[in-house]
Amino acid sequence: MIARLHSYWYALRASYWFYPALFALCAVLLGTVMVEVDQTDLLARFVEDGWLRPMHASDASDLLGVATGSMLGVAGTVFSITIAAVAYASGNYGPRLLTNFMEDKGNQLSLATFIGTFVYGLTVLRAMRGGGGGEAFVPQISLLVAFALLIVTTAVLVYFLHHIPASIRIDTVLEAIGRRLLRQIATRYPEEGSRDPARRATPQGEAICAQETGYVRVIELDTLCEVAARHDRLVNLAVRTGDFVYPGVVLAHTDARRLEGSFAGEVRATMALGASRTAEQDIEFSMDELVEIALRALSPGINDPFTAITALHWIGAATADFGRRDLAFETWNTGDPACPVARLHSDFAHFLQRGFVAMRSAVATSRLAALMALESLHTASQQVTSAHRSRLLLDEMDRLAEQAAEHLSGPDIALVRERHALLRSEG
Structure with a gap:
């Protein structure tokens, strides 16, 4: 409720x-x-x-x-x-x-x-x-x-x-979305190493399934923790805010051998569904908005690479911020480590997929956008806190350069390859 x-x-x-x-x-x-x-x-x-x-x-x-x-x-x-x-x-x-x-x-x-x-x-x-x-x-x-x-x-x-x-104005629109995304990241995820490792959700136990259709808009974790503690149950969430569910889709798993209807109903009541996604708790919604603007700008009918470049700037800033955060621990609704609820976490590769990877095919068709994407990926790789995350960003640079070779030719692809080689040599 x-x-x-x-x-x-x-x-x-x-x-x-x-x-x-x-x-x-x-x-x-x-x-x-x-x-x-x-x-x-x-x-x-x-x-x-x-x-x-x-x-x-x-x-x-x-x-x-x-x-x-x-x-x-x-x-x-x-x-x-x-x-x-x-x-x-x-x-x-x-x-x-x-x-x-x-x-x-x-x-x-x-x-x-x-x-x-x-x-x-x-x-x-x-x-x-x-x-x-x-x-x-x-x-x-x-x-x-x-x-x-x-x-x-x-x-x-x-x-x-x-x-x-x-x-x-498109710059104002992108700034509003980008700053909202950065605020959400700072509010939701602590700095890397500032918290003890959080427990990850595992698909074990009895399943609690959705009974309605829509996007998960809100998950009241404080209330869910109280419900789980009162029933002495462990709850493993199987969905995030922004996921689309319908009857039969698993919302969570519980360690109970026999699932009580009242407990399942209370768990469902901690989640609000709607006809569309919102940015209130859905951090990926803001990222998708930036990607959507960039993709539309790079479409053949519009062909506005400078709008896409501005979107890439904000996506690069968000990706670098994700790289400095402990993505296994979320502080956005409850900071109680004793909470018997394990959330479904998103790793760094997931956010990289939602950003740079999602727009790679469109970016590869524009020399200006491809050059800026290479710069943004390289800059982010210099700021992340782990070698694994840095490797993911550098690998994405390689894939972007490879895909650009399929769409660009002549001096354009030569310039992209030159910039890619220079940035890779810098590490």
């Missing part, structure tokens, strides 16, 4: 309606409170001290009418611009990047600010009373707050008009 709530909360924060709805609710509360404040003697003291010059009912009504009408129009325009930007980005960079723009807090809060100002204006306008049918009431302090909100929304509009074109 906690895993599902965690997944729902992540989806809620990534939606376009959550912050506008929250701001609209806060605007109703703020408008109601400010109208109540206007009915106290605070207004009279402001007028006596010269801090506030009262507005007539007609002027106040005009101000709120202009404010609410313009905010609704601006909110519609902002939403239209956002959708156009999202369509452009998903079409050029890949549909999986749509999630990145949906989660952009700048877009969400900009739209929410305009909606909130609109709702606040309606709330205050409803409380106004003219002098024709009874005692007039013009909420002067509420109008002052409305004027301040108009100034704030003007500043937000200027920010939004800058933020949208800046956010769809």
Whole structure:
């Protein structure tokens, strides 16, 4: 249940309606409170001290009418611009990047600010009373707050008009994905040698199988450890976040001779499934996004090697960071070495496969991309902490040079071979 709530909360924060709805609710509360404040003697003291010059009912009504009408129009325009930007980005960079723009807090809060100002204006306008049918009431302090909100929304509009074109620049997109990946690596894996060796999952014991279909979005390891400890069981996970499962796929193994239904249900409840992968716990999702952008950039229809080179820079930085980490120990959800749950770990070769190996065939078709990939692999090999990992990177350099020979010819392949030989001679 906690895993599902965690997944729902992540989806809620990534939606376009959550912050506008929250701001609209806060605007109703703020408008109601400010109208109540206007009915106290605070207004009279402001007028006596010269801090506030009262507005007539007609002027106040005009101000709120202009404010609410313009905010609704601006909110519609902002939403239209956002959708156009999202369509452009998903079409050029890949549909999986749509999630990145949906989660952009700048877009969400900009739209929410305009909606909130609109709702606040309606709330205050409803409380106004003219002098024709009874005692007039013009909420002067509420109008002052409305004027301040108009100034704030003007500043937000200027920010939004800058933020949208800046956010769809490919360098900005790649930087956001790359930095998120590096943060995930630093948070999830400790430095090499800083922890005792962790226990690896082994496919032994009774199998606990999935009963639903979807991608594993969240695994609540803290809760899973509590469940395993309470039942005095050892649990070996058979899936990672980001894996696709369906009924019959093994989620975990347990050392119990006879599997109890309640225990199996509690284990399943610690995992939340969804229709798509997310970057919340799936560290490979960010790596795949970088690879996808690079592959699309190197496709014959686009042929943009410089975008691929930028993606290679971030993939190289992540690969070097993986090479310095203890990948057998994960700190991302529980750091208790006594936890009776063995996770399914990914070794360095696995992450190398998801990055450089996955894009080798496309990189080999471009001289510029191949040269940069050789440089990135060589640089990473100089920074890893083990000879085995360094050997894997150097072997990948050899395979890339070999595959480039099948696609390039003439001076292009000569330059690739020369660079490869030079880097290999440096170790």
